[in-house]
Amino acid sequence: LHCALNMETVEMNSVSLKRPHSEDDVANADEIKRQKISQKSKTGNDSEQSIKTVTEQPDKSLLEDMKNEIIPNELSEDQEDEELEDSDEDGDPESFADMMKHGLTESDVGITKFVSSHKGFSGILKERYSDFVVHEIGKDGRVSHLDDFSVPVDDEDPPEETFTILSEEDKQRLEELQLLKNKETSVAIEVIEDTKEKRTVIHQAVKSLFPGLETKTEDRDGKRYIIAYHAAGKKALANPRKHSWPKSRGSYCHFILYKENKDTMDAINVLSKFLRVKPNIFSYMGTKDKRAITVQEIAVLRITAQRLAHLNKCLMNFKLGNFSYKNHPLKLGELQGNHFTVVLRNITGTDDQIEQAMHSLREIGFINYYGMQRFGTTAVPTYQIGRAILQNNWNEVMDLILKPRPGAEKGYLVKCREEWAKTKDPAAALKKLPVKRCVEGQLLRGLLKYGMKNIISAFGIIPRNNRLMYIHSYQSYVWNNMVSKRIEEYGLRAVPGDLILKGATAVHIKEGDVDNYTIHDIVMPLPGFDVIYPKHKIGETYKEMLAADSLDINNMRHKIRDYSLSGAYRKIIIRPQNVNWEVVAYDDPRIPLFITDLDKLEGKPLPVPPTDGKFRALKMEFSLPPSTYATMAIREVLKMDTSIKNQTQLNTTWLR
Secondary structure, three states, X not given: OOOOOOEEEOOHHHOEOOOOOOOOHHHHXXXXXXXXXXXXXXXXXXXOOOOOOEOOOOOOOOOOOOOOOEEEOOOOOOOOOOOOOOOOOOOOOOOHHXXXXXXXXXXXXXXXXXXXXXXXXXXXXXXXHHHEEEEEEOOOOOEOOOOOOOOOOOOOOOOHHHHOOOOHHHHHHHHHHHOOOOOOXXXXXXXXXXXXXXXXXXXXXXXXXXXXXXXXEEEEOOEEEEEEEEOOHHHHHOOOOHHHOOOOOOOEEEEEEEEEOOOHHHHHHHHHHHHOOOHXXXXXXXXXXXXXXXXXXXXXXXXOHHHHHHHHHOOOOEEEEXXXXXXXXXXXXXXXXXXXXXXXXXXOOOHHHHHHHHHHHHHOOEEXXXXXXXXXXXXXXXXXXXXXXXXXXXXXXXXXXXXXXXOOEOHHHHHHHHHHHHHOOHHHHHHOOOXXXXXXXXXXXXXXXXXXXXXXXXXXXXXXXXXXXXHHHHHHHHHHHHHHHHHHHHOOOOOOOOXXXXXXXXXXXXXXXXXXXXXXXXXXXXXXXXOOOOOOHHHHHHHHHHHHOOOOOOOOOOOOHHHOOOOEEEEOEEOOEEEEEEEEEEOOOOOOOOOOXXXXXXXXXXXXXXXXXOEEEEEEEEEEOOOOOHHHHHHHHHOOOOOHHHHHHHOOHHHO
């Protein structure tokens, strides 16, 4: 988990407000490069363009997460949040807006164009996490809903009594034994009202609720006890109980996970902790936002629906339901997309502006930019680290991850970076980190193990997905910039030399075929060794942009295979499906403006908004394919910069 990437909600008083040692000049270098490329690619005004591209920025900002600002936090669920310092030892604390001036804006990552012609207006996104609801759309096109808590009846399931026969004290002792938390080698449970049936239920309860423990019956002092003990030492914890699973039942229990204000991996870590299993027995089709209510399908290997359903009694912010047994897990990316229900509060637009904006979203769509969350939230964007990896510049990779950086960071990270800058000693810098699981901690441990002359191996200690995230971030940075150039140059119509997909193969549009295609057919490549580029000015602009970064577009294979980029194609305009909207009045921002799956199951009535409320909200619904960003659709509606930097600079009154 990257300290500077994994976005969590942290109270303002737990941010270290360190003044920067120096301005980050890498961003300036990027700006100069972008200007050079821009000068080579002149703007094209085409009279045939049916819709104007709009580049003016609005004068107010989107207040995404203003009350609970997104800033770095790498802590896992079971780690205590450390006490962090509020201020600099030698000066007054900076305002949060001052700190965030070192963050990114949309234009820093190539997000500069709009496709609609309406005038922008302001609104607050995610004022409450319940204003943003995501329902996964499965590969069969069905939208996931939590609407059934019942458990499939199965003759093989242990009796219901299994879950209630053990006292809370027994469960506590058994858990400590199972997790080897004390020196006891066994736990004795006295059998009150001894019968064979009762003993059988206790045996079943221990084995099904505490995988890894075995049981036997013993007589002690005229009383009968069930003795629980470790069968195979620590390894027993890792494996679901294979021998107790009926052959007739599918090996995977599929269920709907409803979660609030938690990201998918955090949720799975919590479920595994409660079930006492490893997280890797869970599978899913996509990760969902943290600051939202989300509904998605999950599959788990050889855990009964009965056990999962019992978690509903003890979990906060989660509900599990719609259980079924199947013979297959879920695969990442197998979904058709996600359906979003979003409330934008305190909107300023007129009814006409809103109608125009929403009609445009439905009919034309939005530019399929990679959203701000793809690039990190601190003064060192992830794409810069990705670029250094592709350049094979490992000293730069190490420096970008570990050097002191201006802006909002936790106190211990600031100290760790200062120690590194001062001593270049991995052991000394590690001592400043109470949390070793963040990328900084993992890299330092790698340097300790492999030495400063083997940064490649040290970096390899970081989980593969995190390492690849950096280079994918660089690809996204290039793609965003190139799409903005393409729209600036040729507008919103297909032109000769553009790319379209025929099946999975990209082909160029020929002069005579242009009228057969629209802007919605056009794709553009993420740079790599297995893609082709447009046969017009933008094809050259790709080469120039990579050359400015000392990369050769014709040689995207890396000597380390993991970092070789094959590339991919991405639609440049996305037209959302199932677009609906309404404007509602409200007085109290804490009152929800729509009903969730859980509200329905609990029989809560639909909220009735006042007809003459002080504020107006835009309630909108739309479906998007995978790997597209709802924030970019909302940006097109409001015409606003969705970056934290822009929000905090223009809207800091909440801090006072």
